[in-house]
Amino acid sequence: MSEENGVIYRISGPVVTAIGIAPRMYEVVRVGNEGLMGEVIELHGDQSVIQVYEETSGIKPGEPVVRTGQTLSVQLGPGLLTQIYDGIQRPLPKLEETMGVFITRGVDADGLDLEKKWDFNANVKAGDEVSAGHVIGIVQETETIEHRVMIPPGKGGVVKKIDSGSFNITETVCKLEDGTEIAMMQEWPVRHPRPFIQKYAPDVPLMTGQRILDFLFPLAKGGTAGIPGPFGSGKTVTQQQLAKWSDAQIVVYIGCGERGNEMTEVLDEFPHLIDPNTNKPLMNRTVMIANTSNMPVAAREASVYTGVTIAEYFRDMGYNVALMADSTSRWAEAMREISSRLEEMPGEEGYPAYLSSRLAEFYERAGRVQTLAGDDGSVSVIGAVSPPGGDISEPVSQGTLRIVKVFWGLDAGLARQRHFPAINWLSSYSLYPQALDQWYRDNIASDFPEVRTEISTLLQVEAELQEIVQLVGSDALPIDQQLTLEVARMIREFFLQQNAFHDVDTYSDLKLQYDMARAILSFQEEAKKAIAGGAQLEDVVNVPARTDLMRGRFEKGYNDKIGELVSEMGKQISSSMEAN
Amino acid sequence: MSGKEYRTITDVKGPLVFLNKTEPVSFGEIVQLRLSDGSMKNGQVLDTSDDQVIVQVFEGTASVDRQTGVKFLGDVFKLPVSKDLIGRILDGAGRPRDGGPEIVADDMADIIGAAINPYSRQSPESFIQTGISAIDACTSLVRGQKLPIFSASGLPHNDIALQIARQAKLVDSDDDFVVVFCAMGITAEEYNFFVHDLERTGALENAALFVNLADDPAVERLITPRLALTAAEYLAFEHDYHVLVIYTDMTNYCESLRQIGAAREEVPGRRGYPGYMYTDLAMLYERAGLVKGKKGSITQFPILTMPGDDITHPIPDLSGYITEGQIVISRELHQKGIYPPINVLPSLSRLMNAGIGPGKTREDHKSVSDQLYAAYAQGRELRGLVAIVGEDALNERDLQLLKFSDIFEDQFLRQGRDEDRTIHEGTLDLAWKLLANIDTKYLVRLDQKWIDKYHPTDKKEE
Secondary structure: OOOOEEEEEEEEOOEEEEEOOOOOOOEEEEEOOOOEEEEEEEEEOOEEEEEEOOOOOOOOOOOEEEEEEEEOEEEEOOOOOOOEEOOOOOEHHHHHHHHOOEEOOOOOOOOOOOOOOEEEEEOOOOOOEEEOOOEEEEEEOOOOOEEEEEOOOOOEEEEEEEOOEEEOOOOEEEEEOOOOEEEOOEEEEOOOOOOOOEEEOOOOEEOOOOHHHHHHOOEEOOOEEEEEOOOOOOHHHHHHHHHHHOOOOEEEEEEEOOOHHHHHHHHHHHHHOEOOOOOOEHHHHEEEEEEOOOOOHHHHHHHHHHHHHHHHHHHHOOOEEEEEEEOHHHHHHHHHHHHHHOOOOEOHHHOEOOHHHHHHHHHOOOEEEEOOOOOEEEEEEEEEEOOHHHOOOOHHHHHHHOOOOEEOOEOHHHHHOOOOOOEOOOOOEEOOHHHHHHHHHHHOOOOHHHHHHHHHHHHHHHHHHHHHHHHHOHHHOOHHHHHHHHHHHHHHHHHHOOOOOOOOOOOOOHHHHHHHHHHHHHHHHHHHHHHHOOOOHHHHHOOHHHHHHHHHHHOOOHHHHHHHHHHHHHHHHHHHHHHO | OOOOEEOOEEEEEOOEEEEEOOOOOOOOEEEEEEOOOOOEEEEEEEEEEOOEEEEEEOOOOOOOOOOOEEEEEEEEOEEEEOHHHOOOEEEOOOOEOOOOOOOOOOEEEEOOOOEEOHHHEEOOOOEEEOOOHHHHHHOOEEOOOEOOEEEOOOOOHHHHHHHHHHHOEEOOOOOOEEEEEEEEEEOHHHHHHHHHHHHHOOHHHHEEEEEEEOOOOOHHHHOHHHHHHHHHHHHHHHHOOEEEEEEEOHHHHHHHHHHHHHHOOOOEOHHHOEOOHHHHHHHHHOOOEEEOOOOOEEEEEEEEEOHHHOOOOHHHHHHHHHOOEEEEEOHHHHHOOOOOOEEEEEEEEOOHHHHOOOOOOOOOHHHHHHHHHHHHHHHHHHHHHHHHHOHHHOOHHHHHHHHHHHHHHHHHHOOOOOOOOOHHHHHHHHHHHHHOOOOHHHOOOOOHHHHHHHOHHHHHHO
16 A cells, blocks of 8 residues: 555544555545545554545545645735635635525635736846845735735745736746745745744734723734623624724634634625725734634634734734734633544543643744845734633633733623623733833833723722722722712723714724723813812712713714813812802 | 334444444435334434444434344434414424324425535624513514524523514514414423413414424434424525524533533533534534525524533523524522513623614613613622722712612513513603613713613703
8 A cells, every 4th residue: 555545444523543654744645535635643553644625525435545745834925914714724705605695515615816917026136135034026915905925934045037017826927046936925834833034022002993902901013912701791792992903014813612603703794894994894904714603623723823923924024913813712722622532541621631731832833033035024912702601711712811911801791781891890901011111102101001000099099989989888998989889980980981882982993992092081180179178978979071071982072172171170160069 | 214124233433333234325315213112213323334233223223233223314303394384383393292193295305404605694683672671672682683582490491482483573574473473492391481481471373383292202302403493494494584593502402412422432622512512512503593585584593501500501602603692591689589680781782783872772772771770780880899998989970870770670671571661651651761870971872862762861951
């Protein structure tokens, strides 16, 4: 029997054992008469254990298994943006064309359209020396994003011939002196990080327009964040908000083991959303990967790697990329399921012992880097975690928290009160503010960090006071503490709560966030003065201008009006003192 | 197929039969077992290799011995489907149970079902009016959604499911629902209750029932919901029906899953349930929805009883991560004598925003719903406080909220078993009437324009 072709020995769900072949680890093989795609995940004597990316029922022992010599790779080149893939980079619209609305099996589809012609504009010329990562030409891939065609890693030399013009992605656009031919498409194995020169410290914030995130718990470009939360606490909405509004140039969204209808909502909604920065459809900068919970579990395991490889590719062009993975728990469960089929010795709660190292490897692929071409690019990774029962002491949450620098703790209690985003301001944290403070001082306001500290201190104090209130009621507190409670309530209801479904409130730029925070502090200041001057707390709190200020955030042009509203509130509060 | 019968059983363990020395057998193939007394059992291949085949026997392995003949039928499990399924009662393995004739198949459908391409799905956005205020206002249901009822033993989840099945309708069209009912391990008494109620309202003629009762084989429960969903898919996507699938009780289904896992000596996950339970449940729940280019739809109402009223138990927990929300039944409200005892606070409909608002329900729906939640949540919290410090310690705002929480339970949640409230007059206007018990200045979730337009006291002044 040849080493290239073997036969199936055993089938157990998505795990197939083959004999008679000697593949390499992680090599892609074709399984059964239908040639289903699989990946070698264990070698055991003569047996090769394969995880199959498609449904295996109906397959028999004795059917052929064929080596391909390739590891699981993605196709990278023009045509990635606006595309919607399954976990192994098969375009879903293409699958619909070939097999209808239900995903059956045994269908191959290229990740990129190999026929489509793109306008390639060379920006190097014959005789130039180029090295790996060097941009040799530009393709206007979508209205807003130019695709920078690069020399693939591991190649380089002196350009012999390069042409601008209309090419498909497999045609040679550039020939090097040593005979190497470069096309617009390159392939990269998903389980290997793409190379770069060095990682930088993250010191630029990733702006999301979400007040609680940008202001209190910021994420840096190239940073990592985890969003653990029980079901129903608004995790998905938060992720989608980030995908919509973050100021990254490219967004890669991985729907990993999530709901079909929710994925559809994303797929339906994104093409209609307008990027606030460019006024062009957001889809122009987005790549989506959708592997819903009922699609094959092995493809779910691969989807995360497929996504991060595509993100790294755009990073190498010098872009800031935001990658959302919803949810990494489903990914971990896919690992667990396959591990248990392999009869591996389980670690905690049945997860494989290598769970935390896999999580770490994945998040390590984030970062702001100097690319091979010497540019600055970043991949920020935001991973949702779905802890069973909302208990974050479970292995996936814990493995994630050990790595990520930002923790956005979603809280079912807040969600129940319809406080959205239901991010708990007491348990969440970000380790980036120190690195970012200089940026805020330079770009927003010189006292930005101080204002932030005041706001978070007030929330902290409120939490302590609430404990007393639980026992004795708020009327028993001294008036200044009652005021603190009112101010904290204002922070919660006016600042932290943000309506993702409201046209205006859904996005606040950083300047406005700062102004709103100042408005709250100015209310506190004025109220203190008024109360010292004999005003009643109730009168101060109920001045109509304060309600106007708070409701105003739902109206267009709030950025321009807020100053006026604050000074009107000041006036009314002062006059409430005179009334007494 | 060859029809070869093997007598090579080596082990029998729980519901599993192990045999060796077979020709190649495919994964998922169906199997027929002929016992020495001539009776037949059915099974399915769970694991296959050159040396050993593991078969899961649906009817249990009682009386199976080493002489039992095993025949592989060369095909995966299929259900004969036809429009005639409507009005029929089948058992848990898809055989007639009502004494009627065999189903004449228009087609044979693979019961595992393929995943719907997410790109081919259509977003669910047609509001379904259930006539139950708690659901319509706070956890609105849309066509194509899967919304489980999280209940516990001793609570009236069956009444609620039936009331929904009876009253569910679209506001803007006359399309009716066909009900596919799937019973997994429920008692004969519960089953009779369902059947009588469906009969009473004439809904039985418009329903297909798949029934596995408590004394039927436990392993059969693993295929019963798949049969029901296969029938639902056929009716929805081949014959344009709007199908409402009710299945009860998911907890029994998961117990069977655990039983198989244990018999295979698999590494158990949480509380002994198999690690693949999430994927397994997803393969049921995800068979809901709408598909581009097809008129029909599948809406699912799985019922599950939370062991020990514990919402963090793996069954409700994993379900909650797949389904688009949940309706939580509360023992506390039930004991207060409130029907339906739906606790709106942990209840949720994830597709609600797509199904409500101008043109669908009413422009103020979202605001009203948020305000109801917020006020009721705060009112309930205050109850705890009052228990310690007494009402005297509360300020005016808190007193109003406290009072509101009582009124809300008594007038908004409480309604009759046959009371069918319309969304506009029955539910939203009622909500406004009750919210009027709170000063407008405390109603911060309501846009001023809705207060101007819908607040009852403001209207009187006009």
